[in-house]
Amino acid sequence: MQGIRTIAIGFDGSSDAQGAVLWGLNFAHDNDALVVVVHAKGLLARFEPTVVNEEIEASLAHVCDEVGVARSSVRLEVVDGDACSVMLRMAQPPVSADLLVVGTRGQSAHAGHLLGSTSLELAQHSPIPVVIVPRS
Amino acid sequence: MMLIINGHLDDAGHEDVGHPERPERLRAVLRGINELHLDGDLLAVAPYSASRAELARVHDATYLDELGAYCYEGGGDLDADTYATYDSWSIAQFAAGAGLAVIKELQIRDDGVGFVAVRPPGHHASRDRAMGFCLLNNIAVAAAELTSQGERVLIVDWDVHHGNGTQSIFWDDPNVMYVSTHQWPFYPGSGAPYEIGGLDALGTTVNLPVPAGATGDVVRQALLDTATPAIEEFAPTWVLVSAGFDAHRSDPMADLALSNGDFAELAILTASFAPRPGRLALFLEGGYELGALQSSVTSSLGALLGADFASERPTHGGPGSDAVANAKEARFAALRIARDTGL
Numbered sequence: 001m002q003g004i005r006t007i008a009i010g011f012d013g014s015s016d017a018q019g020a021v022l023w024g025l026n027f028a029h030d031n032d033a034l035v036v037v038v039h040a041k042g043l044l045a046r047f048e049p050t051v052v053n054e055e056i057e058a059s060l061a062h063v064c065d066e067v068g069v070a071r072s073s074v075r076l077e078v079v080d081g082d083a084c085s086v087m088l089r090m091a092q093p094p095v096s097a098d099l100l101v102v103g104t105r106g107q108s109a110h111a112g113h114l115l116g117s118t119s120l121e122l123a124q125h126s127p128i129p130v131v132i133v134p135r136s
Numbered sequence: 137m138m139l140i141i142n143g144h145l146d147d148a149g150h151e152d153v154g155h156p157e158r159p160e161r162l163r164a165v166l167r168g169i170n171e172l173h174l175d176g177d178l179l180a181v182a183p184y185s186a187s188r189a190e191l192a193r194v195h196d197a198t199y200l201d202e203l204g205a206y207c208y209e210g211g212g213d214l215d216a217d218t219y220a221t222y223d224s225w226s227i228a229q230f231a232a233g234a235g236l237a238v239i240k241e242l243q244i245r246d247d248g249v250g251f252v253a254v255r256p257p258g259h260h261a262s263r264d265r266a267m268g269f270c271l272l273n274n275i276a277v278a279a280a281e282l283t284s285q286g287e288r289v290l291i292v293d294w295d296v297h298h299g300n301g302t303q304s305i306f307w308d309d310p311n312v313m314y315v316s317t318h319q320w321p322f323y324p325g326s327g328a329p330y331e332i333g334g335l336d337a338l339g340t341t342v343n344l345p346v347p348a349g350a351t352g353d354v355v356r357q358a359l360l361d362t363a364t365p366a367i368e369e370f371a372p373t374w375v376l377v378s379a380g381f382d383a384h385r386s387d388p389m390a391d392l393a394l395s396n397g398d399f400a401e402l403a404i405l406t407a408s409f410a411p412r413p414g415r416l417a418l419f420l421e422g423g424y425e426l427g428a429l430q431s432s433v434t435s436s437l438g439a440l441l442g443a444d445f446a447s448e449r450p451t452h453g454g455p456g457s458d459a460v461a462n463a464k465e466a467r468f469a470a471l472r473i474a475r476d477t478g479l
């Protein structure tokens with residue numbers, strides 16, 4: 001795909017997010033694009049045990065391994081905010097991503113609702129293309 | 137002076153067991169008010185549920201439809217922080233209407249101080265998104281009612297988090313000035329000093345970020361040095377306060393170091409921006425440590441009514457004086473660039 005230089009991938013450590021990273025890393029490799037993996041730190045994150053952060057790091061390392069990409073070559077950004085706003089910010093400088101990639105986790109509790117679905121809300125508000133990677 | 141509060145306490149249905157934004161918060165607030173022993177000087181106005189038209193001034197119609205339907209179908213998580221239940225839609229409408237009822241009473245009396253003690257809180261809710269525990273933006277609904285009457289509204293937001301929702305709703309509105317002190321960098325990520333308002337309202341957004349550990353003197357310095365001249369120029373006819381108490385040093389949600397004595401001082405300073413009696417109303421936002429919430433409500437409302445109820449002294453000596461000075465510079469630089477270039 002032409003003109004895609006930087007892609008931002010949302011990552012909460014879940015298996016769905018791993019799928020998004022997997023897809024994103026392969027896509028970046030094929031298109032010679034930079035990858036920024038983004039983890040949103042919400043209001044309740046401060047109550048999470050430090051083990052959660054370790055799990056996120058381990059989960060990312062696992063995907064990198066699977067794709068055969070050095071973990072050190074993938075930038076992980078932990079950003080204050082809710083997942084949707086944080087991803088939207090990636091389209092702005094300094095990251096200026098050309099493509100946003102997310103998994104399907106966080107789907108609304110009720111089918112057909114935009115509310116409660118990070119990926120659909122993101123798709124609705126994003127000024128740049130969004131890829132929603134389906135559950136494998 | 138009379139304290140005018142809303143009387144809607146039927147909020148128990150908006151609960152997600154174990155979540156810090158919980159019904160006990162409102163009970164702590166009421167204990168804080170009881171500590172003032174106001175008797176005849178306390179007036180609880182009747183609950184009022186905001187109308188569709190009143191909400192639609194600050195929220196998109198599709199968002200209101202979606203939120204109502206989402207709750208009707210049983211609710212659930214709206215994001216990693218924010219929940220809604222079957223009852224949340226009705227409770228949120230009463231929370232948004234409470235400010236309208238309090239303001240109407242203040243207008244009739246031309247005297248007194250208003251306190252809108254409601255949950256869920258509102259200042260993170262934007263036109264079309266719920267987030268940060270907030271569903272409907274209660275203070276924005278009240279401010280929009282006032283501007284529809286030709287008023288010029290100052291919103292002072294001393295909650296520890298930046299009120300991204302309120303800022304975005306009034307970004308281009310020259311009749312609403314939004315002034316926020318908040319921990320930074322921090323959730324929700326917005327609130328940088330160079331965020332100064334849209335082209336139609338340059339300078340009417342005033343962000344005063346302070347670093348973790350900042351004490352009350354630093355927050356007051358930011359308000360006095362940077363915000364006060366802008367507020368005097370704006371000349372508000374009404375002052376509304378997003379009164380979160382999560383900047384208290386005991387609050388588990390953040391890292392500022394304020395005491396209940398600091399909230400008394402902040403209340404007095406904020407009240408000084410109101411042009412006359414009966415033009416000041418406080419809206420509850422955050423505050424998650426019940427003891428600190430209770431004592432801070434007592435101290436700040438007590439101060440506004442002319443009595444010293446603070447059990448903790450105002451705090452001094454924390455970090456942030458440099459950050460306040462730098463933020464002031466950054467704001468002025470952004471204003472210069474925006475005015476020179478029209479960007």
Ligand SMILES: [Zn+2]
Nearest residue numbers: 295296297422
């Ligand atoms: Zn807060």
